[in-house]
Amino acid sequence: MSNIITIDGPSGAGKSTIARLTALRLGLSYLDTGAMYRAVTLHCMRKGVRLDDPKAVAGTLADLDLRVELTLEGPMRVFLGAEEVTEKIRTPEVTRNIHYVADVMQVRNLLVEQQRKIGEQGDLVTEGRDQGTLVFPRASLKIYMFATPEVRARRRHAELKQRGIDSSYEEVLEDVSKRDYLDMGRELGGLRKALDAVEIDTSSMSPDEVAEAIVKLAKARLKMQTRKIDKSALEKAREEIERRKQGQ
């Protein structure tokens, strides 16, 4: 059986950055399940169906051709048919609409099945909301990371300010709380901590410190080895992660 490391938690806790850094350091592939929900959302938006109609959303799945390509060094690549949509799924419009799509049972069942198939192919760091609870209940190591809504809102507010986007801290905090509410309230695949997950509060930790803590756990529990990583690969990953945040 493959060694699966699951990382779940609310948005803004730093999951993507940390999952990516952890995967790089352990020499594992990285599965970004949020990107899969984003891709289905883009597909539905392009189809022009009413997103608040679950039947209409489910109806678009018949001609969904979603494919992801895991890479060791780079980010996960996402394709709809022959078209690469890795960057196109990271717009504010997609982010705003995801919750309609992520609530649809048929969408979740389809993506969970795809994620499990990917897990059968080899060792993996996978990141999302339901990875340790629903998708990989027998994962080798489960992490649940969180930070207070205030810390997550402060981080997000600083990011937006850096990009010249004017918004108040209160607005951002409200947005963070709304996403928490939607993610936690989801009946199937909602955000929950698995009973056997290790909790990490990232409020006062840097992404590198958190990745380091997970790598230590993986080495101790799974007897995994860290691999020598090219500094430039790590730098490139950090730059890409920063660029990606700018789009959302």
Ligand code: DC
């Ligand atoms: O991680 P992210 O921000 O890219 O995820 C986008 C949305 O997708 C998130 O608000 C909830 C949904 N999602 C989900 O329902 N289940 C997952 N395993 C991953 C993401």
